[in-house]
Amino acid sequence: MIGFTDHCAAEVLLSTTAMLFFILAVRSGQGKLTFASLRGGDLAALKRPLLYALFAGLFLGLYIDAWAAGHLFVGILLVFVTVQSIVDHLRGRNVEYLGIVGTVTLLITLLLVLPFVRVYNGFGSTYYSMFQPTMLIIGIVFMLFLSFISTLLVQRGMERRYFPLIVFGSIAIVFVILAVASPQFVSSLMGGLNIFQPRTGGAATISEASSILERYAIQRNFPGLISFLSPFWLTLLALPLILHRYYRDDRRNADMLIVVWTLMMLALTFAQNRFAYYYAVNVAFLSGYLVSFILEKTRFLEVEDTLIRMAKGSSKETLDQNRLLTNVAVIVILAMLFVYPAMFGTVQGVSIGSFHSERHVGPLSSDWYDSVAWLQDNTPDPGMDIYTIYEHPPEGEKFSYPDSAYGIMSWWDYGHWIETIGHRLPNANPFQQGIGSKETGIPGSSPFFLAQNEAEAEAVLAGLDENRSAYSNTRYVITDVEMAMGKFHAIAAWSNIYPGEYQFNHWQDGQPITIYRTPYFRTMVARLHFFDGSEAEVQEGWAMAFRSDGQGGISVEPQKRSRNYQELLDSVNESLGRGYAAAEVVSQSPVMTSAPLEALGHYRLVHESQSSVTSNDQKYVKIFEHVPGATITGKASPGTEVVISVPITTNRGRNFLYKQSTVADSDGVFALVVPYSTEGPATWSTNFDTGPLGPYTLIVGNVQYEVRVPEGAVIAGSSINI
Structure with missing residues (x-):
């Protein structure tokens, strides 16, 4: 496949192109494009701004078609048109060009979005729904309203200061009307503004949704020689320069769009660093403006022209050596600030510049x-x-699988x-x-x-x-070592559970040691990935006691190390009796449980990947099948211990023992649900390449049996009576 299919690349290309054409439309329409010129058919005044507006609408529509939440840029345009209309009106300039350009742009956008609208999505702002066309229609009406009110006030000779009051008052009134007439739309609109707020809870664990102020994200996205010299910060110096130019030059109306666009993308990037790929465009043109401003002050173009004429053999030219050295020094400094870090930048010793871009994103493992x-x-x-x-189900119904x-x-x-x-x-x-x-x-x-x-x-x-x-x-469960370790905190966070409930770090001899608590080992992700769903005895446990360290912290004091669970529990009770604030049995390894684990009867390992990730040969990715399981039933004296086990060989040649135990109840009945078939896969079921080497061994008291379990019994949940 040729090209890059990630919709994020399309988002940046299409949104930036839309903004480019809108800037051109605004610049070319200022002072020329009016309702009168439309009525008079003045092609000289109409042709260029309307053509630019048409292309702006085309690319804005394609952008929203690439990302349903692309109405974000509709908001940027509305904010700009509002601010610029107020500025133009207060300065005594005609604002009709903004209404015309904005209307054409949003109308073309609306036509491109309408084919993808799905009424059943209501006003959901992240789906193709009634939200996008409603916002576009409101935007068109609002832009025309601004132009109409401005013209009306001018015709009646009213004071200019009334215009902003009318604008903001109208916004407030329309908002109230919409809140009453279409609360779903307003709810989605206000909910969409949450995009400007940092994520919390489980969402905060999404790397791209965290603030750019965290995890060295600024340096990773906008590398500088040192963090505070990142272009992310340096280019902000261009904003006051652009505003100063905007204030002094009435022709620079589009500068306000650049400022509004930049500030909104900056706010989004502060909230979620995923928007850094959008803000990179703003950083690029702000860098360009800042560099051009500096080189203008050092009269770089004059030096360049002189050097070109001298190279062509002109004998009349003389070169100011001081000016040449000044420009050379400035260019070197600018290159070190903006070019070198982008190519060879590092974060914590890791190369992240474009020269090493092949290291940034590797293929799927x-x-x-x-x-x-x-x-x-x-x-x-x-x-x-x-x-x-597939057809969407009727409203209020679920899809019928x-x-x-x-x-x-x-x-x-x-x-x-x-x-x-x-x-x-x-x-x-x-x-x-x-x-x-x-x-x-x-x-x-x-x-x-x-x-x-x-x-x-x-x-x-x-x-x-x-x-x-x-x-x-x-039907299947897939785990990997990241879920059991590196991403475990995220799994807990999405349930709003503090990860410390399962594991915490303890400093020992100046080194952080991760302590795994009993609830961690009892989680399904740990049972499946590190213990293959089998019964497990305590492999290594520590009795830890906790007390205040007198400085507002907690002192963690190991009391006993043992494989005997009862000894560990006794040590915990002794610590509590000696006045410790708390004590519990823990482990220092995620693959060595500190508490007994019961076997899982409905999950069987059917495949695992090649890479080993632990000293006991546990693999990186594992696939389990979720099955009803075959129920092994029988009778024995009440209280008799019953144990069933079978050796398993995986597709990678790893061996482990699946074991499950119980005791006969007061009526002497026992039942064990086992997930593995001893007769191999069936053609109609999973073609598993991990399974038993032979029959189960069932031990009832002192009596031993061999038990064979067909695949049909495992899938159907049948009983096998002994």
Whole structure:
């Protein structure tokens, strides 16, 4: 495929081109384009500004077609037209050109947006809905209103100062009317303004949605020799210079658009650094203006002209050596400030300049690519093609999925990979859909991976669609080491749970040590990724005691290290008895549980990637199948311990033991739900390449049995009586 298909690249190209043509339209229309010239058919006055306005509307429409929330730039134009109309009116200039240019631009934009409007989306500002055409129509009416009121006041000889009062008063009145007549539109409009506010909660963990003031984002996006010499800051010096030029020169009306555009994009970038790719355009032309302003003061063009004439053999030219040296020094300084960092800049010792751009964005990791590609070739067809356009269900109804359809649970970061490479339906995706929240009880990926036991996890999956089976709602679960470690804080944050509930850092011998608490090991993401869903005994635990350090902090004091869980619990109780504020059993490794873990009966490992990420050979990406499981039932004396186990070999040759235990109840009955088939895959089911080496071993008291489990029993949830 030739070209770059990321819609973000299209956003910048189309929005910038739209602004370019609007600037040209405003400049060429000033003092020429009026309603009278329209009525008189004055082609000399009409041709250029109207053509520019038409192209501005064309590119603005294409921009909104590329991004539904592109009405942001409609807001920028409306703010500019409002400010410039007030300035022009107060200075005694005709403002009709702004209304005409703005109307043509927004009218063309409206025509391009209308084919994509979906009425069923209501007034949703992030979807193609009634919001975009409504805003465009209001914008057209408002721009014409400004021109009409200005002309009317001039014709009646009224004082100019009344105009801004009428404008702001009209805005307030129209806002109240809209709030009453169309509260949905106003609600979406005000909600859209949240884009100027920093994200909180789970959204704050999205790297691109964090403020550009965090995580060295300014230096990463706009590298400078040192952080405060970043072009991000330096180019702001151009704004007062542009405003000064605007104040002194009545012909520089478009300068106000540059200022409004820059300030709005700057505010957005402060709130969310994802808008740095937009603001880069503003930084570019502000840098250009600042550099040209400086070189004008050093009379660079005169030196350049002299050097050119001397190179052509003119003997009449003399070169001012001081001026030459001054310009050379200035050019070197400007190059070091603006050019060198952009090419060779670093952040914390990492090269980020364009010269090293190949290091910035690497390809999808082979672990993930191979894993999601495996899905397409080895899992049942869900009966829904990603290239088919499906009809939206009637209002108030949910989409009716075919019986063959099923979801795949993973963290939202990976949803598009699952869909576009694996051709399967993710339960959560990078539009932040399907994340859910444990705090609010909304089912989704966050509450699932944080679930503290299998029953809680099953309830989450069942809640995704109460009209379908939980095994259809989610048939496969994909985990990776990032979810279990680096991204775990984000999974907790989306449920508004402080990550310290699961893990925290403790300084020991001057080094930060991550401490993993019992709730961490009980989460589904840890059970699946580090323990393969099997039963696990305590591998290494520490009894930690906590007390105030007398300086407003907490002193963490290790008390006992052991593999015996009861010994650790006894140490905790002893610490509490000695007056410690708190004590608990923890671990210093995410792969060595500090608390006993029960086996999962409805999740079986079916595939894993090639890269090892732990000393015990755990892999980077794992795929589990969510199955009803076969129920092994039998009878024994009440209280008899029952253990079932089977060795598993993965597609990468890793071996582990799946183990599950229980005790016979008061009636002597026991039941164990096991997820693995011992007879291999069936043609109609998952073509798994990870599975048992032989039959299960069932130990009931002192009696041992061999148990074989067919694939049909696992998928159907059948019982096998011993």
